[in-house]
Amino acid sequence: MINLKFSTRYLLLAACGVVMSCAPARMATPTTDTLPSNALQPLGRYQLTGAGQLELISSAVHFGFTFEGKECQLFASLPSGQSHNYLQYELDGTYQKRLRVEGGAAAPLTIAAPAAGRHTVWIYKATEAHTGPIDIQKITGPKLAALPPPTGPLIEFIGNSITCGAAADPSEVPCGTGEYQDQHNAYQAYGPRVARTLHANYILSSVSGIGAYRTWNRTGPTMPEVYEKLDFQATNSQLWDFANYKPAVVSIALGTNDLSDGDGKTPRLPFDSAAFVNSYAQFVVLVKTKYPQARIALLNSPMLNGQKRTKLQNCLTAIKTKTDAAYPSAPPVALFFFEPMQAHGCNGHPDVADHAILAKEMEPFLQKLL
Template structure:
């Protein structure tokens, strides 16, 4: 009997010690870094809609949990990418409204970096980040000084690229999303830079597909670029390089009308970003006919915009092996490789 009591006390003490080792760090802790269009609806949660928004933290110990809530808009669940140190990123689907996710476990005892990225886009709904559970958060002592922004449509969102869980034609339309491994974040990581994706599937410069009532110039200043009215504070993130990949959803438009709208959008960007290099990109998934039209329009836009810090880059081939003719994950790596080389040369990085 005495042995049973002593054993029970030992187990209780062990559980209490384990509980004491885990600390809840709320989302507003100063050691947590956010990059992207984020808003604080309350003191203890950070909300974001856009694909590619990411959170970084440094922790010590052997494990780390994240506490996050999903809007579950239209009964749809968001996906996350979670990367710890230099391990391959894990892609997971959130399963409920309130979630405590085991982001890292059985690690060597010591210091570790964790990155959490929203893989799905604004139309799937927002995520509320509530914080970390770990032994100890540590200050991040080194962050990239370079900043990039990628403006675009479904290609930039990483739509249709990842068939690891659902092959094309199966699951929901967002089940193949992978923003973290799309060309923008890949390019940024190649260049040791921060990134922000300002992208919406189906969106165009003057005409959007799929009965969408918005175009990029109408929503570019929003925190939720799909349908929200909250304004984004551009002083929060000032990129050194901005790429624009639009035109796929516009299709074949009158050249004069398209170029005039593009020049106006460039002037809007220049108002927000006085010193940024702006690069207009061809559509990597466009067929030969549309690609020819877009390239001609982009050349005319750069020639007539009157801004010496605006240039263009045309991808070397068509990338369309994924779902709905979108680039695959492997093709996103190739796109990123092309864009990385161009930006390196342009900026002397």
């Protein structure tokens, strides 16, 4: 005889067992991974600190990683007492926005995707070295993996505030307000723009206000004096290791600040063409010692017009002649002259739209060199 009470209890328990066995699958959450900063593969000037953090230094220094799901967290901090600084990022090949990093902030920055799936992220430092470094501690999220730099030739862009993308983006903080770095946007500067179009990698070695033999309002420090320093600071004893990269092309855009009229307060002598040519030519030699195989390109300034434009272009031609004579077996120095521009950014600088124009002008020139 069948025990109906037992049979009924058994069927109920069995049914509950099915439900219970399914419940954990419904409630499961993605595993959170941690990607340490020393696993990242940055492109640009950086250093790993004694604490094992990745210190981003130069404009547009960048690294990539992938994650799976809808979001990940980026842990960033400011090591040198800055009030704030900026990163910016690209998600799945599309530029997103700048990310403000607050001094002393402990909370991570969240990078969210519109839908679940496998996503690719590239993080960029929006600001220049003189703004201060940004430390990356780690990234957390599901199924993280660091990305190496893309394959392709490398271009190094040496220059001043224009090359930095300084004063180019007042979309969040209007011109004349905030701090100098509040309008920096290195990702949208002409160098990174044209490099991405040409499927080339890039690094920026640029300092606002700097020149070949004097700055915009002082006698120095100049680019030849700071180029070998890790963070372009004349007082820093740490040197950059140029063996890290081998650019195919080095683009140098100096002269805007050498020809500046100054700030109206500091005494300033008239522009000295001979001093400019000699200092600039020696700097080109320095660059060639670092990268013997690289093509050297000298750029004028889109911000100069009239006599100043003519003076700069004549000086650049003289530097080319001098360098080519000193290196007869090397490829000749290339010259590229931007068209004069009425800039729309802050304090007479190109804005993001102006940088797009400059990049488009430069594209066929760089394409030939590459």
